[in-house]
Each structure stands twice: as C-alpha cells, then as structure tokens.
Amino acid sequence: MKALSAADLIAVDTETTSLSIHDAALVGFSFAVKEGEGWYVPVSHRSMDLLSAAPKQIAKAMIFSALQPILEDASKPKCLQNAKYDLQILRNENIHLAGICYDTMLMAYVLEAGQAVSMDKLAEKYLHHKCIAYEEVAGKGAKQITFDLIDVEQAAVYAAEDAEVTLRLCLAFKHALGDQIKRHDEIELPLSLVLADMEWAGAYVDSTQLATLSQRFGERIEALEMKIIEAAGEDFNIRSPKQLGVLLFETLGLEGGKKTKSGQWATGQDVLEKLAEEHEIPNLILETRGLSKLKSTYTDALQKLVNIKTKRVHTSYNQGVTTTGRLSSTNPNLQNIPIRSEEGREIRKAFVAEDGNVLIAADYSQIELRLMAHFSGDAILKQAFADGLDIHAATAAAVNGIDLREVTGEQRRQAKAVNFGILYGMSAFGLAKQLGVSRSDAKMFIEAYFARYPTVQTFMDETLEKAREQGYVETLLGHRVYVHDINSSNGMMKAYAERTAINAPLQGSAADIIKVAMIALQERLKAEVPQARLIMQVHDELIVECADADREHVSTLMAETMQSAVELDVPLIADIAFGTSWFEAHEL
C-alpha cells in the first residue's frame, strides 16, 4: 500500500475466470510501480481438490477496503493493457476504476495500426522479453482450468509479470509515440471508456423471435436438401464445397468450372449464379447456403450468446485490429447483422428496446464520398453536397452531361457503382465485374468520371505520391496507415497497396469522425439523459436505447453531436430513425 500510494504511475492488471465480462469473477489483482518488480494479490483462489480448504488469502473485504480508494482515485495515474476489460471486471465488483491514463494496447495501435497488440507479442517486439504463456499455467484445450484454480505461487509469477511488462511497455511507447500520443489521449483512450459502457449495457434480444426464425429456416433447409440430393441422383454433403465441386463439374459434367488457388473447384456465389442456366442444382445450393448462413451465424448463434443474467448480448468491440482505424465486433459480431436480403433483415426484428424504451439509429449519410469532396476540394462535388442532392444521381448527370431530371435508373445505378469504385481505388476490371459490363465500357465510365472530376484524380495522385514518400497515408485526424508495398517490384502487391492508399484515408477518416462523435455523444447523454444508453456502433451508424419520453431529445442530441464532430468543407449529415426494433429503426 505504501508503494502504491507513493507511485507516480501504477500498472494494474486483473486475473479472472472468464473473458466474457458478465460471467467473469475476479480472482486477483496485480500491480507494478517500477521496472523489475511486480506484486500479485490473490483474492478468490480455490483449491483443485474440493475437499481441501481454499489457499490462504487475505479477506476480500480487507483487500477491497485497502485498494478501492487507490483504484478509484483519479489523481493516481494508472496504465493497463486493454483497460476496457479490467474496467468492467472491476465494475462488476463495484469498484469504479479512475485515473486510467495509458492503455498499452491502444498506444501500440496508435503507433502502428495492424501490428499484433497482444501483450506477449508487444513484449517480444519492444522489450525482447518472452512472457509466460497463459497455457503454461492454465493448460490448454479441454484440460484448461480457470485462473482461480491455479496454484497461488504460480499465478503470482504469471500475473505479476503482466503488470510489470505493462509498465515497461507503457514507458517505451510514451517515448516512441512523441506527438502521436495525442491520438491515444484524446481519441482512443476516451473512446475505450465509451465502448466499455456500450459492452456493459449490451443489446436486448428477443430470443423467442430468434427461435421462431431458426425453426422456419431449418424446415426450409431440410426440404431444399432433399430436393438437391434427389436432383443430384446421389447422396453427398451439400455443405462441402469440395464434394459439391466434384458433383457439379465431374459427376454432372457442367461447363464453366474454375479452380481456386488450392486447385479445388470453386463453388462461390458468382460461379453458381452463372451455372444456374445449365442445371437446377446451383440455385438450390445458393438458396440453402443463404438460409444456413442465417441460421448458423445469426439465429442459432445469437440465442447462445444472450447472457442469462442480463438477457442481452454483450459484444466485444476490438479497438486494435483494423488498419484503417475502424472498430470490429466479436462474440457476437454486431456489425454484420443482415439487412440486404428481405429474409435476413427479419433478424433485426429480434433486436428490440426493453419495455417503455425505443431504439434510435443515426447513420452518417455518404460520409466517405463527402470526405472525398472535402479532401479533393472538387467544386462540383462540394456543390452537390451543399445543395443536398442525391449524390449518385448528381454524378450520373455530371458524367453523362445531362440534367439531373433526365437521369435514368440505369444511369444512377452505374454512377453509384463508379462512386463506390472511387472509394476503393477502382480498376476497370473491378468496375466491369460489379456492373456486368465489358472492361472497355468500364474504362470509358472511369475516364468520363475523371474528365468531370479532375480534382479527384489530382487528389488520388497526390495521395499516392505521399504514400510513396512517407510509406504511410494519414486520415483527417492523423491516424497513420502504413502501405509497405507501395514501392514493391511485384505489380500485384504494388497495385493492392495503391488501392489501400486511396481507400484508407477515406474509410479511416470516417472512423475518426464517428469516434469523436461517440465521445461527445456519451458525454452529453450522461449530462442530459443519463438513462439513455449508447449500445451499438456499425461503422457509420450509432444506436441508442432510451425511454420513449426521451426520444425527441436524444434524436436531437445524436444529430447534433454527429454532425458537428468535425468541420468539413461539406455538410456532415446524420439520418435519424427510431422504432421498437432495429428493423423498424431503419429508413426504408
């Protein structure tokens, strides 16, 4: 206690029984305040042998009364690896961790997005230190034991090392980051606290609805499978791409087969769609695959992830994996819940607000194209956004040299594909494939586009030039995306790096903007509508659950914070919708 009180920076780590926050029990704390030393405080270790007593530990109440004042003291600076996790573990214990100043995972991410950010990887790379592997103390696979069953002596060495390594990493990164520490301090770390609240709150899910859908999908899959086997004339595993390829291209002898890298027959969607003219099986397979996907990945899996205590699904947002600065979501992935197909969209009906509440969804309108207008400074593009035009129709009008009112549906569709292509650093090949036109036609579209938007071309050229010089490109708020292969002698790799260099500043700046908006929104919600809860983020969309009565207030708050997150040369617009379910809270 004396050492902790006197320290000017405390590395903190917790040991628990589960990675899933609401199921995890605290097992022990570890601390480090200077290099080469670490402590472990066992809290709730048990004995492997049910009959023998638990190992000797200080009473939990005594530990808490000593540690809580320090952990909750905002003036005592702390560093952690992935603070978002420990924060929630401690919240479970009614300890409200304060004074979080550094998160080594986020520091590593700011330093170089895309590098592995696990503590052991960072220790190897930056400290040349090999950490004790979790498996070494807990075992692995089916025989793995929970941390509370690990022998205290052994646990102490493992846990104390974690805190000590965190401290050393923190010092190393502080030095390495220089000015870049700002992104950690002002964006990533504050955001991680918002994400912790979102994960903690979870999304309420109607399991009954999911069960009904599962059953419905299951029946249809069974019927389809029987039909397929009958049409094939022999039994085979419909879910095996390998067996399916052999059946289609060898047994049935269908034409137009392609092989994958590994020499297996390709049976992807595009292949099967082409094959549909030749035989009835491909379409049946596509339908089965679609339904199986919905059932196994969504309706079945989501039910299993509903927490028994909270009746909600608590995703985990990963803040350290993407190169562009986006978040990702796991267990479950709430960022890829179906919407494009009608039957898939049904799944969103299971994401509901609790009684007396409503879901409000706000999504940025065309944020990446707006960023393109901003970065390129293109006058026509900027004017189109300033006038609040339908941007795809406006592009169609400009490229075809016609009036906005004369644009046909087909022209708009093509212009939309070109607009997306622009964001992805398109090639004629990619656009042709997307539009189903010849490569030369695609090339003409692209040329027509750049003839009307020469500054977009200039912006792209300058971006590539910068990438070649610095080896990285940058987003609006300074997130760096390294493009190592930009000067590669391998044409393919170089082309890929070039597309990344074009896309990353746009995708990444959009990610910057929504991060700033989330931090601002959370602050205002806390102050003005404390019961309202931000519960999901899907790259350009935020979802809040609030009381019916607060609907108007929260909607306004969301629009205001999202639209004013940064100032661009074009208006930043968020569209708002609400409903009892996520399905309803979407403008259709």
Added chain:
DNA sequence: TAAGTCACG
C-alpha cells in the same frame, strides 16, 4: 489451422 464461403459498412 487453413481454406472456402458469405454476412456487414
């Protein structure tokens, strides 16, 4: 654990 497939922005 890798490959194939497919869900999202």
Added chain:
DNA sequence: ACGTACGTGACTTAT
C-alpha cells in the same frame, strides 16, 4: 498469363 475494388468476423469442412 496472372489476378485484380477497400475493411472486417463467423461458420463449415477438411486436414
């Protein structure tokens, strides 16, 4: 001749 639009995560099969 090859392989080709950016970024993710989950599930299934096969090894």
